[in-house]
Amino acid sequence: MTADQTQPTAAIGFTTVKQAEKQALVNEVFAKVAQRYDQMNDLMSAGLHRLWKDDFVAMLNPPKSARAFRVLDVAGGTGDIAFRIARAGGKGTEVTVADISPEMVAEGARRAAGEGLAGRCRFMVANAEALPFPDGSFDAYTIAFGIRNVPDIPRALGGAFRVLKTRGRFQCLEFSHVDVPGLEAIYDAYSFTVIPAVGKVVTGDGQPYRYLVESIRTFPPAPVFAEMIAEAGFSRVAYRLLTAGTVAIHSGWRI
Numbered sequence: 689m690t691a692d693q694t695q696p697t698a699a700i701g702f703t704t705v706k707q708a709e710k711q712a713l714v715n716e717v718f719a720k721v722a723q724r725y726d727q728m729n730d731l732m733s734a735g736l737h738r739l740w741k742d743d744f745v746a747m748l749n750p751p752k753s754a755r756a757f758r759v760l761d762v763a764g765g766t767g768d769i770a771f772r773i774a775r776a777g778g779k780g781t782e783v784t785v786a787d788i789s790p791e792m793v794a795e796g797a798r799r800a801a802g803e804g805l806a807g808r809c810r811f812m813v814a815n816a817e818a819l820p821f822p823d824g825s826f827d828a829y830t831i832a833f834g835i836r837n838v839p840d841i842p843r844a845l846g847g848a849f850r851v852l853k854t855r856g857r858f859q860c861l862e863f864s865h866v867d868v869p870g871l872e873a874i875y876d877a878y879s880f881t882v883i884p885a886v887g888k889v890v891t892g893d894g895q896p897y898r899y900l901v902e903s904i905r906t907f908p909p910a911p912v913f914a915e916m917i918a919e920a921g922f923s924r925v926a927y928r929l930l931t932a933g934t935v936a937i938h939s940g941w942r943i
């Protein structure tokens with residue numbers, strides 16, 4: 689599939705398509721993997737995603753008191769970040785998970801009920817590019833392994849800025865690019881052969897996992913993404929690389 693010259697384009701893995709088509713293809717991927725998503729995360733990252741998510745939530749540091757702290761977790765999928773935030777925060781911490789995939793949201797809501805967190809973690813279907821919340825609604829906006837799936841990233845970042853209160857916190861956890869010479873070749877070999885193969889064994893289809901790997905490679909390097917966050921209006925933008933640069937945590941403030 690190729691894109692014509694007149695429409696905004698987006699990368700879907702290594703293929704360039706019209707932005708409008710990218711979302712439909714991404715949705716197909718997550719509809720297929722929703723029920724095995726958590727299991728696959730553990731297998732593909734050898735459990736590392738748990739440490740990255742713990743680190744991300746520790747950095748957010750939700751208040752332990754009963755003070756109201758409203759968090760929007762966009763592309764929150766099956767709730768891994770939301771549950772960690774709810775557990776780390778006090779009674780006043782509430783998380784709204786907004787994800788475009790009804791299948792991922794259904795899985796997340798089921799898990800929340802199972803873990804006794806349904807009262808503090810609310811799940812809804814919503815698009816990061818068109819958030820259905822009034823301006824200045826949240827104290828924090830989080831997005832983990834979600835932003836690279838969104839076709840129009842500047843639009844999503846603009847939405848993040850809009851829904852945050854003044855002094856609101858933006859945090860993004862996303863795959864990045866290996867910064868250790870020599871490790872890249874090993875990481876590539878693992879990513880392009882092992883991950884789709886494991887995906888095929890567990891879910892019966894390797895293609896969604898090929899997309900996931902390709903979309904990581906086409907996502908901007910950390911300094912470039914930091915500039916995009918600043919361009920959306922955020923102040924004190926910073927990033928931290930984890931695990932040899934495979935993952936980055938970006939942050940900023942709405943001042």
Ligand SMILES: C[S@@+](CC[C@H](N)C(=O)[O-])C[C@H]1O[C@@H](n2cnc3c(N)ncnc32)[C@H](O)[C@@H]1O
Nearest residue numbers: 718763764765787788789792815816832834837
């Ligand atoms: C890799 S999963 C991450 C899930 C979760 N945040 C985690 O860390 O486990 C990516 C999620 O992004 C969601 N997504 C993709 N495009 C989106 C969009 N435009 N708006 C909201 N969510 C989107 C997908 O449905 C999927 O649940």
